[in-house]
Amino acid sequence: MKTIAIANQKGGVGKTTTAANLAYFIALAGQRVLLIDIDPQANATSCLNIAVNPPFGTYQALMDGQVRPESITGYNSNANLKLWVMPSYQGLANLQNKLAGEPAGGLRLKSALENLPKTKGVASSYDYILIDCPPSSGVFPDNALNAAQSALIPIQCEYFAMEGLSQLLNLIEQIKGSTNPSIFIEGIILTMYNADVQFNKEVADEIRKHFGQLCYKTVIYRDVALAEATSHALPIGEYDITSIGTMSYVELTREILGRHTPK
Amino acid sequence: MKTIAIANQKGGVGKTTTAANLAYFIALAGQRVLLIDIDPQANATSCLNIAVNPPFGTYQALMDGQVRPESITGYNSNANLKLWVMPSYQGLANLQNKLAGEPAGGLRLKSALENLPKTKGVASSYDYILIDCPPSSGVFPDNALNAAQSALIPIQCEYFAMEGLSQLLNLIEQIKGSTNPSIFIEGIILTMYNADVQFNKEVADEIRKHFGQLCYKTVIYRDVALAEATSHALPIGEYDITSIGTMSYVELTREILGRHTPK
Numbered sequence: 001m002k003t004i005a006i007a008n009q010k011g012g013v014g015k016t017t018t019a020a021n022l023a024y025f026i027a028l029a030g031q032r033v034l035l036i037d038i039d040p041q042a043n044a045t046s047c048l049n050i051a052v053n054p055p056f057g058t059y060q061a062l063m064d065g066q067v068r069p070e071s072i073t074g075y076n077s078n079a080n081l082k083l084w085v086m087p088s089y090q091g092l093a094n095l096q097n098k099l100a101g102e103p104a105g106g107l108r109l110k111s112a113l114e115n116l117p118k119t120k121g122v123a124s125s126y127d128y129i130l131i132d133c134p135p136s137s138g139v140f141p142d143n144a145l146n147a148a149q150s151a152l153i154p155i156q157c158e159y160f161a162m163e164g165l166s167q168l169l170n171l172i173e174q175i176k177g178s179t180n181p182s183i184f185i186e187g188i189i190l191t192m193y194n195a196d197v198q199f200n201k202e203v204a205d206e207i208r209k210h211f212g213q214l215c216y217k218t219v220i221y222r223d224v225a226l227a228e229a230t231s232h233a234l235p236i237g238e239y240d241i242t243s244i245g246t247m248s249y250v251e252l253t254r255e256i257l258g259r260h261t262p263k
Numbered sequence: 264m265k266t267i268a269i270a271n272q273k274g275g276v277g278k279t280t281t282a283a284n285l286a287y288f289i290a291l292a293g294q295r296v297l298l299i300d301i302d303p304q305a306n307a308t309s310c311l312n313i314a315v316n317p318p319f320g321t322y323q324a325l326m327d328g329q330v331r332p333e334s335i336t337g338y339n340s341n342a343n344l345k346l347w348v349m350p351s352y353q354g355l356a357n358l359q360n361k362l363a364g365e366p367a368g369g370l371r372l373k374s375a376l377e378n379l380p381k382t383k384g385v386a387s388s389y390d391y392i393l394i395d396c397p398p399s400s401g402v403f404p405d406n407a408l409n410a411a412q413s414a415l416i417p418i419q420c421e422y423f424a425m426e427g428l429s430q431l432l433n434l435i436e437q438i439k440g441s442t443n444p445s446i447f448i449e450g451i452i453l454t455m456y457n458a459d460v461q462f463n464k465e466v467a468d469e470i471r472k473h474f475g476q477l478c479y480k481t482v483i484y485r486d487v488a489l490a491e492a493t494s495h496a497l498p499i500g501e502y503d504i505t506s507i508g509t510m511s512y513v514e515l516t517r518e519i520l521g522r523h524t525p526k
């Protein structure tokens with residue numbers, strides 16, 4: 001089982017778009033996937049058209065430190081896909097101060113994932129658990145990074161995103177030195193890349209220069225289809241299979257699964 | 264004195280780009296402006312090339328509930344401009360849990376602004392105080408919204424942003440009903456608008472339909488010069504005066520100042 005936090009404190013870099021579409025394509029590749037939405041904005045939940053049933057979902061899991069079966073729901077638009085979601089909703093924000101004030105408040109998700117429910121309708125175990133993080137630092141990204149084996153970092157090819165990358169890598173180093181000694185960087189994904197924009201190319205080159213081997217070869221191109229898909233509550237693979245967005249995320253899926261396949 | 268929080272919990276919608284460039288152009292129009300950076304990512308601080316002097320800046324102001332003169336620094340690239348900045352830095356993140364745990368932790372900035380220092384080099388009072396908020400909900404946006412008279416909401420013309428708008432308006436209603444009864448919406452700014460993208464137009468129309476009179480007529484067009492400027496630590500007006508980005512923000516400045524001018 002691989003547990004991967006999709007993290008970047010910078011806003012709007014494509015965390016949710018990456019989490020939701022990777023979850024979909026990794027499941028399409030035959031893996032059992034659980035997508036956990038730990039953002040009170042619940043964008044991942046809504047873009048996969050997941051029904052919310054408060055307080056079940058990530059709220060309940062963090063509250064109790066243990067997952068009730070009602071907190072995991074199947075991706076119902078395609079019943080053949082082994083894709084499940086732990087949904088979020090706005091009320092998750094109410095847990096923020098409570099968990100921030102508790103000594104082990106950042107370890108709730110870790111504890112919850114150690115004992116996933118064995119129930120009809122829910123996979124008894126998963127091949128991949130992907131966790132979609134909110135932006136900013138705080139108790140929700142902490143929970144994700146403490147529960148995860150690795151961090152997948154989407155990054156936009158713009159200046160603030162590059163500045164933010166060092167800050168994020170520092171945070172991961174801190175976590176490595178304290179609550180999660182075995183965490184590693186799964187990889188860095190360049191997102192929203194527009195080949196016509198010279199500035200994107202310059203920043204991409206800069207990122208590759210500093211973080212070379214961590215960067216995936218695959219680049220996610222800017223494609224309005226990816227934004228349109230969210231307004232239809234569909235993953236890109238079901239919204240527009242011929243789009244550049246689909247191609248980018250399929251390519252990334254292949255690269256991620258390839259790194260995990262024994263040679 | 265007008266105190267305006269530039270807020271949206273959705274990431275990457277142009278809060279910082281708007282805060283920094285409005286601060287610059289409002290000062291260029293002859294007003295005395297203080298820009299407060301309350302985001303640990305400190306993007307507003309870096310894109311105006313402001314020197315950081317930890318722990319002074321927003322960290323010190325929130326820690327003490329009172330502003331020391333060393334915590335406000337002049338925008339030095341243009342000494343004629345009456346523009347000051349209260350800088351942020353990564354260490355601000357360390358205050359998050361502390362303030363979240365205190366009963367009046369969300370009111371620190373409000374208290375600090377009630378008694379600004381009267382010191383050589385710092386304006387004895389300001390015409391405009393703009394506060395650049397981080398994304399997500401939490402103790403920093405709370406501090407900004409409790410201290411502000413009004414909220415300026417940049418919003419990208421994409422689906423998640425529109426969903427997030429209702430969530431944000433709810434938050435502001437809650438604050439209005441509790442800690443800041445006189446807060447109002449300054450206005451909604453459509454950002455990163457690409458006239459060639461049909462989807463942007465559809466979402467823009469939808470937003471105007473629901474929030475008509477709150478929306479500024481001015482739209483901020485997508486212009487890579489705005490992103491390039493940040494990598495040179497320059498406001499758009501000093502990076503490329505002929506750019507569409509400059510034109511958009513000058514137009515917005517005129518519209519904002521116009522609303523504040525007695526007829």
Ligand SMILES: Nc1ncnc2c1ncn2[C@@H]1O[C@H](COP(=O)(O)OP(=O)(O)OP(=O)(O)O)[C@@H](O)[C@H]1O
Nearest residue numbers: 011012013014015016017135221222223227274421
């Ligand atoms: N490759 C792309 N091309 C075009 N639009 C994209 C692309 N990736 C994401 N988007 C759109 O850009 C916006 C930001 O993306 P997304 O919400 O996935 O970022 P995020 O990092 O999860 O944001 P937040 O920090 O708020 O959680 C969304 O409206 C999304 O639909």
Ligand SMILES: Nc1ncnc2c1ncn2[C@@H]1O[C@H](COP(=O)(O)OP(=O)(O)OP(=O)(O)O)[C@@H](O)[C@H]1O
Nearest residue numbers: 011158274275276277278279280398484485486490
């Ligand atoms: N109108 C625009 N055209 C092109 N690029 C833009 C525009 N506005 C902002 N950008 C770029 O888009 C990115 C996101 O903008 P910005 O950082 O201002 O958003 P934000 O809401 O402050 O993000 P965060 O939620 O992380 O604080 C930045 O790299 C910025 O340079």
Ligand SMILES: [Mg+2]
Nearest residue numbers: 015016043133
């Ligand atoms: Mg997201």
Ligand SMILES: [Mg+2]
Nearest residue numbers: 278279306396
């Ligand atoms: Mg910002």
